[in-house]
Amino acid sequence: METEDVFNVAEEIKNRLTEYIPFVDFYKMSQAFLVDFVAAKGFTSVEQALHAHYICVEIKNGDNTLTGTFKDDFKLYDQVRGYEYGRTKITHHSEVKQRFFKLKFKIPSIPSTVTKMKGVEWYLCLEQDGVVTVKNHNFLANTDYLICELYAKDDFRLLGKSTMISASRHKIF
Structure with a gap:
């Protein structure tokens, strides 16, 4: 065999699967499988695998938008997606907070891992x-x-307009 004819089978498989990877529902796979197999085989990084179960949330009030990403332990994504067009809307009541009364969950007995950080204005x-x-x-x-x-x-700023919350899956590719 000539040197040019030698190729890496694993790399060739990855190259051919590249066009299909964006259609894979990684969030349906267990965290262990994602890290131990998908990341270990080089299809994704460990960091990407750890964030496959995250959702992105967007809060809109008038022209103002807030965004955040988090691990969806509450199944907030499913709740928000259950409403019309994947978002829920509420009329503004305060400049400092907005409550989404249709989205209610049991507070875990384990304290939150998120802590108040300097420079972060909204939570x-x-x-x-x-x-x-x-x-x-x-x-x-x-x-x-x-x-x-x-x-x-x-x-x-929360203005005197309706506030909407929407959620989407965090894309790792």
């Missing part, structure tokens, strides 16, 4: 009654269960 959290709430950092309570930090491209 998605569960209030004491389990209602999903977008809250300004100055109004977080010790009883709030923090789900994720929310980030805005510009200054975010």
Whole structure:
């Protein structure tokens, strides 16, 4: 065999599967399988595999948008997707927080792994009654269960308009 004729079978398989990988529902695979097989075989990085079960949430109020990404332990994605067009809407009531009354979950007995961080203005959290709430950092309570930090491209303010929350799967490719 000439040197040019030698090729790596694993690399050739990966190259041929590249066009199909975006259609694979990695979130349906177990975390262990993703890390131990998919990442180990080089189809994805370990970091990507660890985020396959994450969702992206978007909160819109007028022209203002907040986004965040988190591991969906509550099945928030399923709840939000169950509403019309995959989002739920509520009329504005406050400039510092917005509660989504249709999205209610039991607060876990294990404390939140998300902590209040300097520079983060908004959070998605569960209030004491389990209602999903977008809250300004100055109004977080010790009883709030923090789900994720929310980030805005510009200054975010809750205006006198309706607020919508939508969710999508985190794409690893």
